[in-house]
Amino acid sequence: MKILNIVVTIGSSLLITLLITYFAVNLKKKQKLKFDIFMDIFSKVFISVIMILVAVEANTISEQQYERDMKESSPIFEITRNNDFAQKGFDETYKLTNSKGIAQYVDFSRIDTVEFYYHDMPVHMTIINANEENIKYESKENEWYYIPKTQNISTKSMKELFERKVKEKTDENTDVYFERYYKVSFVDYKNEKFTFYFIESDDEYILKYTDEESYNNKISFLNNEKKWGGGMMFNNKNENVESRVDQMLVNIEKGYDNMKYIEENFSGVSY
Known part of the structure; x- marks a missing residue:
């Protein structure tokens, strides 16, 4: 789970930084639509990355459990x-x-x-x-x-x-x-x-x-x-x-x- 926690932390920090930068630079109404599009794309990409990392982490845990079971079983x-x-x-x-x-x-x-x-x-x-x-x-x-x-x-x-x-x-x-x-x-x-x-x-x-x-x-x-x-x-x-x-x-x-x-x-x- 260490990898997943690191990614979530980095992703959250990145999102907050982008939001602060965006509002500090320009809050004009005409750019609101662009901001909405940006947020939609960012959220989809971020969620996709999280799902991939969750799958990788689950597979890693499964492999570790398999190796442990192999070692702790009777020899064949x-x-x-x-x-x-x-x-x-x-x-x-x-x-x-x-x-x-x-x-x-x-x-x-x-x-x-x-x-x-x-x-x-x-x-x-x-x-x-x-x-x-x-x-x-x-x-x-x-x-x-x-x-x-x-x-x-x-x-x-x-x-x-x-x-x-x-x-x-x-x-x-x-x-x-x-x-x-x-x-x-x-x-x-x-x-x-x-x-x-x-x-x-x-x-x-x-x-x-x-x-x-x-x-x-x-x-x-x-x-x-x-x-x-x-x-x-x-x-x-x-x-x-x-x-x-x-x-x-x-x-x-x-x-x-x-x-x-x-x-x-x-x-x-x-x-």
Whole structure:
């Protein structure tokens, strides 16, 4: 409204100055008609200017309110897969963009969860594929990249690998539940921390969970049984994934043997 107030003040001062000057110079009747015409033109021009400035001021206020609403709303994230760094040897890249609200201290990563039965022992595993952080690129506002260090590990290939390896170890067929989440942690305009989890569906990335609690309490393939827990991190571009899975199953076998030993030797023992 500052602009409007300034214009009104200037316009009023100008009108008063013109009137005083006019009457001081000449008040003859024959010029009364000219004065009336002058006042009519001046008033129309002045009113038109005021209307234009009111519209400009209203539009400015609307834009400021829109910008404020954009900043004070929850971020709207979108994940897309691309090959922006194919020339640097990484053709699997994921870009996170935010089209609304404020998101600070953003961490963009991926988590794989694997669940299956090893003999009759329920197993739950977490696999982290580290983000390649040594690639230099021009950072843009509201845009982040996740570049898996170990490239092109699909959910299908991992599921089939685990099923094949478990079969080799136990001589039993087992169904492996494999689910992949894209994790986005950030701080909003209130300085509050949030964590979103996305899943891939039909080449789109859909928001599945909006907090850690919902993610941790998601329905398990193992019906919330007591599980053997473990994890792996891929931190090498040339990671031998099959060898890592083999080693993990060796550890699971040891855990299974220990469980059976305890059941056979300490079952029913009270202290």
